[in-house]
Amino acid sequence: MKKTILLFATITLIVGNSFAQNSKKSYLSADRDSAKQKDEIKTIFGNKKISNGGYGAFTIGYSLIDEKDAFITGGRGAWIIGHSFAIGLGGYGFGNDLYLDNVTSSQEYSINGGYGGLILEPIVLPKFPFHLSFPILLGAGGAEYIKSTYRDEFDPDVNVEDSDAFLVAEPGVELEMNLIKWIRLSVGASYRFTSDIHLAEKKHDVLNGYNLGVTLKFGKF
Numbered sequence: 001m002k003k004t005i006l007l008f009a010t011i012t013l014i015v016g017n018s019f020a021q022n023s024k025k026s027y028l029s030a031d032r033d034s035a036k037q038k039d040e041i042k043t044i045f046g047n048k049k050i051s052n053g054g055y056g057a058f059t060i061g062y063s064l065i066d067e068k069d070a071f072i073t074g075g076r077g078a079w080i081i082g083h084s085f086a087i088g089l090g091g092y093g094f095g096n097d098l099y100l101d102n103v104t105s106s107q108e109y110s111i112n113g114g115y116g117g118l119i120l121e122p123i124v125l126p127k128f129p130f131h132l133s134f135p136i137l138l139g140a141g142g143a144e145y146i147k148s149t150y151r152d153e154f155d156p157d158v159n160v161e162d163s164d165a166f167l168v169a170e171p172g173v174e175l176e177m178n179l180i181k182w183i184r185l186s187v188g189a190s191y192r193f194t195s196d197i198h199l200a201e202k203k204h205d206v207l208n209g210y211n212l213g214v215t216l217k218f219g220k221f
Contacts, residue, residue, distance in 0.1 A: 053080040054088075055184075055219025063094065063192070063211045066111055066202065070096035072211060076119050076135075080221060083126045090137055091116030097148065108148045109161075111199070111206065115141020115168045126221065129178050133186065137170040143207060145199040162200040166207065169193045174215065184217040 054077070061072040071094065078088025097110030117139015125131040145162040172190025179185055190211045196204035 051082055053083070053220035054078060055080065055086070055217045055221065057215050057217040059092070059213050059215045061092075061211045061213030064209055065094065065096040066206050068096040068110075070094050070111075072213065074114075074116075078119055078121060080123075080219075083221065084123050086119070086121040086123065086133075086135075088119045088121075089116065090119045090135075097146070110146050110148065111143055111202070112146055113141060113143035113207075115139055115166070117168070123176075131176050131178075133174045133176055133188075135172050135174060135188075135190070137168065137172075137190075140165065140167050141194075142166070143197060143199065145202065162198075164198045166197050167195040168207075170211070172211070176217075178221075182218060182220065184221065186215045186217065188213060188215065 056075065056077045058075045059073065063070045063072055072092050074090065074092030076088055076090030078086035078090075080086045091114065093112075093114040095110060095112040097108055097112070115137075117137055119135055119137055121133055121135040123131065123133045142163065142165045144160050147159045147161050170190050170192045172188050174186040174188030176184050176186040190213070192207060192209055192211060194205070194207045197206055198204065199206065
């Protein structure tokens with residue numbers, strides 16, 4: 001019995017001494033880290049490392065321009081700062097001459113053009129499989145008022161009746177899905193605001209309106 005008690009006491013002493021030494025090392029390590037942090041230069045914007053990435057994207061969309069269906073295509077590229085904010089450039093082209101009636105004898109009037117500029121994009125909860133982003137485009141563009149006379153389906157006689165330049169702001173919202181680590185798919189809507197546009201017989205806000213689109217992004221997020 002005495003041997004058992006002696007053995008138990010010895011083991012307890014060894015374990016306790018080991019624990020004390022480990023605790024002392026941990027405290028010393030913590031003290032060194034704390035001293036190191038205190039000795040570091042503090043900056044206004046903090047000392048945390050910011051993860052950077054970037055992406056390129058292609059967009060196809062639909063809009064209503066001059067009360068006619070319009071097709072929109074384009075793309076954008078951006079630098080992602082800290083997973084949650086992107087800044088870059090984007091550009092889009094549009095046309096509302098999608099359908100022709102009585103092609104062999106029709107005259108069709110359409111509005112075609114494009115615009116582009118700076119993209120600012122806050123991203124909310126980017127690491128979740130489904131999340132939101134809020135891209136805003138600020139830039140400029142140009143539009144043409146075109147008359148197309150069709151002698152047959154493949155022989156249009158195109159005349160530019162009028163043209164004008166404009167400033168544009170287009171805020172939007174997108175629901176993004178992380179398909180795989182380097183690909184995202186988003187569906188979204190935006191509203192296009194332009195400065196007054198002077199095209200023959202058209203309202204000054206003829207290009208103002210909603211866009212619906214699908215965007216595919218490739219990059220490091």
